[in-house]
Amino acid sequence: MICQSELDRFYHGLITDVHARGGMCAITSGMACVQYRVAQSTKDCDLLCLKRDARSLLEVLQASSFGDSKCSYRGNLTAPLDERWLAGGWTSHFRWRHAEGEARLDVFGIAPRGTIPWERETNGLYAHRHTVAEMKRTKRSKDWPFATALGVQMLAEGDARGWLHIFDAEVLFDMAEKRECPDAIRQRRPMLQLAFNHDPRLRTALVVEIHFWHELDRIRMRIYEQAIRPYRASVTREHLRAECDLTVQHQARVRCAEQNLPINPLAAYGFENMLTEALDSVRDLGEKWLRLLPDVRENFEELLNDP
Amino acid sequence: MIPEIPELAPLTPEALAQIREIEYNFHVRAFGEEMARVNFMPQEVRMRYLYEIIDHAVAKGVNFDRPSTGVK
Numbered sequence: 001m002i003c004q005s006e007l008d009r010f011y012h013g014l015i016t017d018v019h020a021r022g023g024m025c026a027i028t029s030g031m032a033c034v035q036y037r038v039a040q041s042t043k044d045c046d047l048l049c050l051k052r053d054a055r056s057l058l059e060v061l062q063a064s065s066f067g068d069s070k071c072s073y074r075g076n077l078t079a080p081l082d083e084r085w086l087a088g089g090w091t092s093h094f095r096w097r098h099a100e101g102e103a104r105l106d107v108f109g110i111a112p113r114g115t116i117p118w119e120r121e122t123n124g125l126y127a128h129r130h131t132v133a134e135m136k137r138t139k140r141s142k143d144w145p146f147a148t149a150l151g152v153q154m155l156a157e158g159d160a161r162g163w164l165h166i167f168d169a170e171v172l173f174d175m176a177e178k179r180e181c182p183d184a185i186r187q188r189r190p191m192l193q194l195a196f197n198h199d200p201r202l203r204t205a206l207v208v209e210i211h212f213w214h215e216l217d218r219i220r221m222r223i224y225e226q227a228i229r230p231y232r233a234s235v236t237r238e239h240l241r242a243e244c245d246l247t248v249q250h251q252a253r254v255r256c257a258e259q260n261l262p263i264n265p266l267a268a269y270g271f272e273n274m275l276t277e278a279l280d281s282v283r284d285l286g287e288k289w290l291r292l293l294p295d296v297r298e299n300f301e302e303l304l305n306d307p
Numbered sequence: 308m309i310p311e312i313p314e315l316a317p318l319t320p321e322a323l324a325q326i327r328e329i330e331y332n333f334h335v336r337a338f339g340e341e342m343a344r345v346n347f348m349p350q351e352v353r354m355r356y357l358y359e360i361i362d363h364a365v366a367k368g369v370n371f372d373r374p375s376t377g378v379k
Contacts, residue, residue, distance in 0.1 A: 004361040005354075037346045037353065038334075041361050043371045101365075145337035149346075152330045156323060160313040168337070174329045178322060182313040 002067075002101040004041075010066055010103055011045040015125050017060045023053035024119050028111065028127040029135055035126050038149035044104035048118050048127055051083045051109040062246045066096035066103045073249045074104065076235045077228055079261060080253035081107055088264035089224070089303045111135050112220070113213075113299040129154050133165035134299065139217040144210060160185050163192055164294075167210055169203045191292040208282060208289040215278040216296060220266060223274070227265035234260045267304050271297070 011027065018025045027035070030042025049057050058081050061071045071094050079090035086092070086109025096103040111118040111127070113134045121128035127135075129150045136147040144167050151165030155175060163185045166172050172195040186192050191209060194202035234256040240249050262268060275296065282289060318326065334343035345353060365371070 001362070001366055003358065004365075005358045034357070037350070040342055040345060040357055041371060145333075148333065149330070149337065152326070152333065155315065156318070156326045156330065158315045158317065160315050168333060170336075171329060171333050175326070178325055178329070180315060182315075184311065184313050 002098060002103075007101075007103055011105070012125055014060055014064060014105070015047070017064075018049070018053065018057050021056045021060070023056035024050040025053065025057060026118065026122045026127040027125055028108070028118075028132050032126045032129075032132045033136075033146050033150075036129055036132070036150060036153065038146050038153075044106060046106045046108065048108050048111055048131070049081075049086065050119055051086045054081050054083045054086055054109070057081060057107065058246075058250060061094060061105075064096070067098040067100075069096045069098045071096055071246050072244070073240075073246070073253065076232045077225075078253075079228075079231075080250055080257050082254055082257070083109070084263055085257060085261065086110070088262070089266055090261070110303050112217075113137050113296075114302060115298045117302060130159070130161050130165075137213040137217070139214045139221065141210075155179050164189055167206055169195075169206055172202060172206075173198065188298075189294050191294075194292070205289060205292050208285055209293060211285065212278055212282050212293055215281045216274065219274050219277050223265050223269045227262050227268075231256055231261035264303070266300070271300055271304055 008031075011031065015025055015027060026048050027045060028048050029046035030039060031045050033039035034042060047057075061081075064071050074093040074095040078093040079085040081092040086107070089110055089112070092107045094105040094107070111131050111134060114131055115134060116130070118127050118131040121130065123129075126132075133147040133150040133154075136143040136150075147165045148168045148171060151162040151167075152171060152175070154160075154162030154165065156162075160182050163175075163179075163181050166175065172192070176192075176195040176198075181192060181196065191202065191205040193199075194205055235253060238252045238256065240252055266274070279290065279293075282293065331343060331347060334346050338346070345356060348356065361371075
């Protein structure tokens, strides 16, 4: 049986190796939540890697082994680990198949919904709480309590951005009694005013806001899932076996991607189109809630403005 | 444009304790009493405990790929 501590040491070793080569990467999502004391376990390692360091990371993965197993790409729904596709919001997935278990790594170049380039703030091997909390605004309901817990920690530490991550009405009402909120933050999240006004409509406003983020994530995922279909078919036709050397797998995937995988499907779809769809779904819940929603442009700026 | 990071005033020990209480109560509501207790352990003790229970669960055949749905 593979021990959890052994697995964590293995992931940490990969990141340390990339850092030793002068590359930049940081653990995010579930493992970061465990580190930040808001979660207990996670089944894989999500990693943010600077786009320009994709090559370094690939070399580290090529050289790596977990027990006697080598690294391979995982599934046909994974983009090649290449600067071009990482910059377009794609992710690359890897595995090490050990006789007694599996190590899994998912690599992001851009933190989904990140308002700042994640590399500007890291915490050792881990992404900053702010980045992790923004990434947790997914379509999965189970992710949201982690964002709230991280937001409270940030406020306790004096980081006002914690106000952006709390999605629990009781916590917001309580925190409004204890902590000030700068105007710049209130402007970014208008519904916070309800917490400071002790307005019970805060509960509904939170439901609406979460629904809005769910929709944005659902639409984003749909766009990427549709865009990957021709690529997935071409990778399947390559009949790449997991036992193939990672270099061989990578070269084949790059070949397939150059022909069949659009670099940035979200940019091609159009941010405004995605936003309109998400707002329409909120409109169904009542027009009055629209003015309380945050301006999410900043959450997609890095992805849409990548040169 | 990257938004500035506004800083908040330092907390008095009493105010910090009140925020920790809000935080703890949220963990109890969101994750349950046992996990709240674990999340507030000193980090080294906490990680040792987590490794122990995860390894025990895996040894007993718990599949972490499946979502936990609680006791039915």
